[in-house]
Amino acid sequence: MTDTAVHGHDSSTGISNIKLGMWTFLGSECLLFGGLISTYMLYRGRVTGGPRPAQIFDIPFTSVSSFVLLMSSLTMVLAVSAAHKNEHRKTNLWLTVTALLGATFVGGQVYEFTAFYNEGLGFSTSLFGSSFYTLTGFHGVHVTVGIIMLMSLVGIFKRSAVPGKKAEVVEMIGLYWHFVDIVWIIIFTLVYLIPV
Amino acid sequence: MAIIERETEVVVPVTVTPTSTYGVLKRPVSATGWRAWVFTVDHKKLGLMYGATAMFFFIVGGVEALLIRLQLAAPNGKVLNADLYNQMFTMHATTMVFLFVMPMAAGLANYFIPLQIGARDVAFPRINALGFWLLLFAGIFINLSWFLGGAADGGWFMYAPNSGPVFSPTNGIDFWAFGLQIAGIASLTGAINLIVTVLNMRAPGMTLMKMPIFTWMMTVVQFLLLFAVPVITVALFLLSFQRNFGARFFDVAAGADPLLWQHLFWIFGHPEVYILVLPAFGIVSEVLPVFSRKPLFGYPFVVFSGAAIGFVGWGVWAHHMFASGLGPVSVAVFSLTTMAIAVPTGVKIINWTLTMWGGKLYFSTAMKFSIGLIVLFTVGGLSGVTHSVAPSDTQQTDTYYIVAHFHYVLFGGAVLGFFSGFYYWWPKMFGKMLNERLGGWNFWLMVIGMNMTFGPMHILGLQGQPRRMYQWTEARAGEGFFNLAFWNMIASIGSFVLAVGILLFLINVVITARNPTRAPLDPWNSRSLEWLTSNPPKEHNFDVIPTVHHLDEFFHRKYEEDPESHTMRQIATAEEIMAEQERNADKHIHMPSPSYWPIVVAFSVLVITFGMIFSYLIAAIGGVTLLFASFGWALEPSTAPESDFESNSSTPGTALDSVGNS
């Protein structure tokens, strides 16, 4: 060891620091979304004015956008797989597709929010409104951040080849992306499918 | 214990730092002067910066406390008006908890975890720097509210709906909530960083059960932070959305339940109190063995009890809500779990006592503070147990008896622990020894002052004086010489004794800084790996990454058991061991390079929060800056390419100089 260059911040176990960091972060995110989901579960039935959940939810529509998000996880994992095989063009392709699917989902959410708003559910309308928009909004922001990261990655890869670590970067963003997806799996069931 | 420093004249290994700048934007070159601090990513420098920031806020919080005590010294106090008083105790607690104890713990963790596990830096040095700057900006931000319309005035647990826009119309609570969000990000990044560091970067041979106990306790703290911070993040978001965007979360007219806030706050808040005290437990568990010349009694028990405290700490939060109306079933359950947590804490007290038992005790100032902690924390812990008996707690809650409890555990626990750590580690951090005689005065004044201040609060509370009252009245003070007036006066006098004690510490620091005598390499005959470095450590910490064979590795390099008498016999001095290290030094060590981005990112976050309060335009500007800064960050390789390094062996000891510059 003495003769090679030793970097001050390297892992001594062979486990990637950044990956361990990412998983640690995701563990923490469980408590963030847990808190938001619990708040929603406590307040979902408290409607003093404005529509009730069952009156405005459009299950077929949300099912489709949920499906879109689910499939974006598939394209994401394909991107990771391609990155590991050093297939640059494929990586970029799948990353782009993932971002597009994510954008579709967010677009769906924007549409849904507008529709709900028009049906009388504003952020301040009722506890249901406040907690619904907060929960799904937080999720939407997470997806949006994911999209920005995906697009940035594509851009960076196009301009310069990030040496060596590329696959790992893709993998990290993949982990984040899948996490956002599994949060939606829970939200979809608890918020939309269990009636109030 | 006198160890004479031997001049070693071996080749000093060199830390190579990049000499040119690179990256998308130019990168700061490690320099001297303020740049060396502002753009640093060195865990030791950041540790010191955390420490200095925390110390500053300790004095701020302390002066706030003194104002509180002045106001309460006599009935119908006129020093502060009601409004100002309410801001004062809110900010006192906020400052002490979030801007003193937590950053101080973060500072010590930053400085010593890498040293104790035999690493050269943390896993993510730039994120480390980001954490510090966020924290500093959060502290400044929260305190700016004093000058921008009034500070938060809802008490440190900020119960809804009293913290809502109607009942607290100034911006104070907005500053408070956003500021704590920023501090929360800092804690979270710090937690992830240190967890990865501990799990991933230990020196060869250092299994988890050979890890120094301070590192262990700090690791538990990081896990608590990791999981507790998001909970208060949620709570603060709900509050901010209510205050700024018309959400209804705590609006009773809309059917909201105010207990939601209480639950969320205390789900965070209880783990938080262990976040505050476990670092001190870690320090004490380092100091006691060193000055008892004996290993920590029952190391695995101390480790597991620490983990158990961390774990059980998640199931007790509602003991802060015994009077809130949870219903008897919940109250009973949380009463039980709260009692349960006394058991692992007791394990610690018992183990510390038994560590000293049969030892060879040397009463340095550090040791005095540690022993002080054992006794005074126990007092606070035991009053905690009396709270855990829920029916009794309904008599005690929100009285000075509670105030007594938490100051005994916080001051008698966390603060005394820190002071123990200061005296113990000062030579390591600054290469100078704090004056021990002054230290003795420091210790005794603090202990006497603290007992004078907080001891009477037990009596005040049990006599029925509620907390958070800007004035108390003689009508309710009782008769006889020892009435509430008497005890309030004693407490107020005590707080100034305490202040003098702390002032002595600051004086000690100044005296020490001016004293040219350098500390010996191993002044305390210590046991753990951080002492396998120079005082202060070189930029790269270790000349050779040590291979670990024992718990208390450093001690076992110095001593060997005499097979007959079973006592320990010295086989090497610290100087010899260090000289050996230098001889075998790694030749070429790359340390992470400084970076502009952490402070830029942190600053954009600050701008965003300002904008949230004053103008969304400013927030948008901050957002854009943040986005670009993030790109800059992402595109900057964490170390310079090989070609950018150039051996600067002609100037040995630069690393040392730059740290000593403090």
Next chain:
Amino acid sequence: MNHSLRHSNLKSRVASVLLVVGKKYRTLFGVAMASTVAAGCAQNAPQDTWQPKGPNAKIIDDLQQPVFAVAGIIGLIVAVAIIYVIFKYKDRGQPIPEQTHGKPALEITLTIIPALILAVVAVFTFGAIFKLAKTDDTEMIINVTGQQWWWEYDYPVQNEFGINQPIISSGQLVMPVGTKVLLRETSRDVIHSYWIPALNGKRDAVPGRVQTLRLEADKPGLFAGQCTEFCGLSHANMRMEAIALSKADFAKWVANQQAAYVAPEKDSLAQQGEAVFLNQCVRCHQVNGLLRADGTPAIAAPDENVWSGAAPNLTHLMSRNTFAGATFDLLSKQCRDEVWNAPSSEIGEKYLAGVSENCLNQKDLRGWLRNAPAMKPMYANPTQLVATGGKYRGMPYLALSEDDISKLVAYLLTLK
């Protein structure tokens, strides 16, 4: 022996041991806290938590005394052990000891002992929790509503106590002795907490919820209390008192509270005061039976003026001893002491006498009418009430002339 721990034989035996220990070492806890206690405590501190005056507080006290004792003993053991170690093992030049790493058996023993102690404590704690939560033996109900920064009491119709129409009062809670009273607490704005230490522990008054608290007094008496949940600006000035009256006295009190309104005598100062009152005060304060000049009943509309939507009902103001969240005395110092220091048997009589002209604390009441927010911090500056849509939190400054104030005082004195 205390009746609260009499469940089972075993339990009571353990309890009695603990109790004896408790009595004996009652002070040790404080000693361990390095303070001189017991002798050091104030006498007659009106909010002392160690002087129960009713069965509910007694349940708590019987539980906590042994716990304090146990805690004190443990604290003492730790302190003694540390002192012993310090003297025994200090560095006298002995060799560095063997590096032993602990004795698991000892360790486990010392872990189990505290666990067992706490298990015993937990059993009794559970008993007390459920006993204090009982509501099915309630004999009388009083609704208590907290708001910034005073308490309102509302006695629903309960014919067995002679309450045939709701009674609304503030500040001082009047209740019969030996009666299991159940408070049903709520709040109109933020969280408050109701606490009469001599009678029971605290229970928060949470807006949107109704929560209960049992009170019962053994003997007639006055018991001090204080709001103990931080509730904003004047939290410190949100006090209350509970007055336990013998059943006969309580009946008199009830009768008086339901007595019809007596208009002040014609052409008296008080009558002019009534006019001022109708002009200035009645928009917030209700006085039952008060008629406007045109003969219609004057109905207060506090909800249009005060954020919490209520202001104290003043119908029988002078039957109370204190006002404005029990912060100020309605009685002069001398008269106050007469009531507060009266022996239990005479308290009823003294209290029911109410506030006579001679006994009135003119200074504070006039001060209040002159400028209430100057006496008690309240949100009453109209320019700062944007967040509440102009509604006050507390009583505003009304710019009354001294003349009007005198008239009002005369009028208020008639509200017996």
Next chain:
Amino acid sequence: MTTDTTHAATSAEHAENHGMSNAGYIRIALILAAITALEVSTVYIDFGPFFLPALLIMMAVKFVMVVSYFMHLKFDNKIFSLMFYAGLILAVGVYAAFLATFKFFIQ
């Protein structure tokens, strides 16, 4: 122990532990899609008392599948699972207890 060796080590790990081909991923995705369809069907078909448990189980299965396969947790170092599931289980436990206290609200 340079960056490069570390990286080599991790990518070597990937190479042998990947465990899944692209076809495998697609298969998983199909199963996920099928479960989702089943989930949505509960809105239209009455499953009686099985409704709620069935929904929750399906949710959990989807969750675990994504985590295990797409996120590779099944094939990766155990320490990642530890970090993630610690957070997850803590969150479920704490928040379930939290919601329960509202149910136990008796008076």
